[in-house]
Amino acid sequence: MTATGPLAEEDARTLHQQVLMRLREAILLGRIEPGQALTIRGLAAELGVSAQPVREALRQLVAERALELMDNRRVRIPPMTIERFEDLIAARVVLEAEAAARAMPYVTDTLIARLEADDAAINAAVSAGDYDRWIGANYAFHSALYGAAGQSAFLPLIESLWLQVGPFLRRAMRTISGHYTVDRHSEALAALRRRDTMALRIAIEADIRDGIAHIGSTLIRSEALGGAAGAVRGPSTGSGRADSVREAV
Amino acid sequence: MTATGPLAEEDARTLHQQVLMRLREAILLGRIEPGQALTIRGLAAELGVSAQPVREALRQLVAERALELMDNRRVRIPPMTIERFEDLIAARVVLEAEAAARAMPYVTDTLIARLEADDAAINAAVSAGDYDRWIGANYAFHSALYGAAGQSAFLPLIESLWLQVGPFLRRAMRTISGHYTVDRHSEALAALRRRDTMALRIAIEADIRDGIAHIGSTLIRSEALGGAAGAVRGPSTGSGRADSVREAV
DNA sequence: CGCGCAAAAATGTGATCACATGGCGGCATG
DNA sequence: CATGCCGCCATGTGATCACATTTTTGCGCG
Structure with missing residues (x-):
């Protein structure tokens, strides 16, 4: 070669x-x-x-x-169309919420510590306005959580969904700091510490919808489909x- | 060529x-x-x-x-391992139940008629003990339902899951007729006619778990992983x- | 007769070649 | 000057070749 x-x-x-x-x-x-x-x-x-x-x-x-x-x-x-985008988000919500819930029995303090580190990296990236590092840390956070259990089935599907949404996040999220009014990841971490599965599901779902809800309309307006x-x-x-x-x- | x-x-x-x-x-x-x-x-x-x-x-x-x-x-x-198998089934349940629910608004009488035909084909295949036709008709039923809405995101994921469980269904289902005590598909059809989304979810989930629940133990026993x-x-x-x-x- | 080692066959990977298809620009024509 | 046609170039697809690695086979030795 x-x-x-x-x-x-x-x-x-x-x-x-x-x-x-x-x-x-x-x-x-x-x-x-x-x-x-x-x-x-x-x-x-x-x-x-x-x-x-x-x-x-x-x-x-x-x-x-x-x-x-x-x-x-x-x-x-x-x-990207609005319908496809909504489908993708709906699929992400059900898959990731379930994956997180199924990971709960395998959650250790070590894992929580790692997730906290990822969360810190996320917040740092948000403050710095570094989109690449934000996405990377975000991905690390989620896949570390979902991968806690052997989860041999969920992770590939979720990754496929991320790959489909990824290309359209950047253009809709020029300024990421403005949209982070609530830190859903710390809510998720709190739920993990309490081993509260239902709260975790809610936090994950909120995280997905929060970071993304306004994008649908952005997509329509910007016409940058x-x-x-x-x-x-x-x-x-x-x-x-x-x-x-x-x-x- | x-x-x-x-x-x-x-x-x-x-x-x-x-x-x-x-x-x-x-x-x-x-x-x-x-x-x-x-x-x-x-x-x-x-x-x-x-x-x-x-x-x-x-x-x-x-x-x-x-x-x-x-x-x-x-x-x-x-x-196949028991853990992976359970993961796959769990993923199928959440994805297919959600896909079915999201298809509900697009359900027409024409679609219901087609699903009834598929259901008849399934029952015929069961009676005949024809595994290939059973799988085929089963697949037709489910993908026709999930594809009713544009569902551009769900179908590929579901198909991936079917591909992963497919190879292990046959050997665990030598005799398919014995396991069909309840026809979940007609329950699903009834729910569709009533436009009862919750009942549809339940029927779909029951269908997935019914046809498959005993396979996990079969897998362990038969050692034919x-x-x-x-x-x-x-x-x-x-x-x-x-x-x-x-x-x- | 069992075990281990070496030769041989098979396989995956990467590169390159040949061919058909489709897009694009240049050219002629009205 | 606008418009339609033709030829060229880029591209995707399939086939084939060369090489490194793995697997199988076969042989010799204990």
């Missing part, structure tokens, strides 16, 4: 898994424009690998619904596309 | 999508032995295609958790593997 690409560092995983992780992170952090046409060769050149690993990574992301295979056989971040229009307007030119994704992934 | 394989029929979809569908069906119907090592070249030869489409199909099924990528980098149906052992015992020989999968996929 080429030794000059950004992925040159040796890694135990296969190349396609490294590409997958890079793309997954880029999607989760909203670094890829929704509606943007992702080309295999473009990404391959960008990452310094051949087309093969990229193809497989894209295929996997399509399976996780993070990407969508269009009729033209090109791949993009699926457009990134797909309904994207399907109509011609895909960008090859070179232009590669450039705009370069610093994203 | 070769024109003699079983997939020779022209199809609008890409080759890897055809392979994907074949494999998906084989998994859902429990035709592939859990723990069985699936080889790219073996499947490719079997289906009369090159390795490329098979690779992508396998990758996609791994993403959907229907298959598992082992450390050896080989692919198999993940072993198909993985814990499969990981230890050497994978079957190449030729043996190809033969045993031949009529499966």
Whole structure:
């Protein structure tokens, strides 16, 4: 393999898994424009690998619904509609509330300490206005909680949902500090300390809905759904596309 | 491409999508032995295609958790444990109950008629002891219901869960007729006719748990978890593997 | 006869090639 | 100057090749 690409560092995983992780992170952090046409060769050149690993990574992301295979056989971040967004949130609520409740028996003081650290990181990111760190810490908090039990079934589903919502959070949350009037995570932590499952469910649900409730309307107003229009307007030119994704992934 | 394989029929979809569908069906119907090592070249030869489409199909099924990528980098149906099984059922319950409830506003008499037809097909399959038709009709019933609303988020998640439990239903349900003491589907249909959302939720949950409750213990007793052992015992020989999968996929 | 080691076959991974398709721009025409 | 057509280029798909790793087989030794 080429030794000059950004992925040159040796890694135990296969190349396609490294590409997958890079793309997954880029999607989760909203670094890829929704509606943007992702080309295999473009990404391959960008990452310094051949087309093969990229193809497989894209295929996997399509399976996780993070990407969508269009009729033209090109791949993009699926457009967001209000209906789909509400479905996604509803799915997140039922899955994450249940996952949290099922994790309760496995909650230890060690886990709570870790969650408190994550919570602190979240608040720090909010204060700093650092969107990337906010998302990252938020993700760490939730997956640490849901993963407390073996939860072999819930986590992948939840991750798929995050991947689908991720691309649209950033543009709707330019200023994250303004929306954090109530810290639902500390409510969740309090519930965890009391081993109060019902309160935990409520806190989790509130956390999901709080951070996201106003986004639906933002999506309508901003018209930046990134797909309904994207399907109509011609895909960008090859070179232009590669450039705009370069610093994203 | 070769024109003699079983997939020779022209199809609008890409080759890897055809392979994907074949494999998906084989998994859902429990035709592939859990723990069985699936080889790219073996499947490719079997289906009369090159390795490329098979690779992508396998990758996609791994993403959907229907298959598992082992450390050896080989692919198999993940072993089942009691914990995972319970997780999967719990996830099915919350997701499918919510999906059904959200479909309620979109329920029409036409849809109910279709569901009744599916229900009849299910009962016919049960009477005939035809496992494949039972699974198929069952799947048709549920996805028709959940898909009534646009449900762009729920259906893929539910399908992933079906793919994960599918391989283990058959061996635990040699005799399906014995377990159908109560027809939960007609209860669901009754709830639909009354537009009674809560009753529908209950019927769906009962349907999932009924058809499946005794399987957990069956899994323990039969020891046919198909993985814990499969990981230890050497994978079957190449030729043996190809033969045993031949009529499966 | 059992055990361990080495050769051989098989497999996954990544790269590259060939081909069909579709998008885009340039060009001619009204 | 607007508009429709044609050709070129980029892209996705499938096939094939080369290589490293794993698995299986077969042989020799105790």
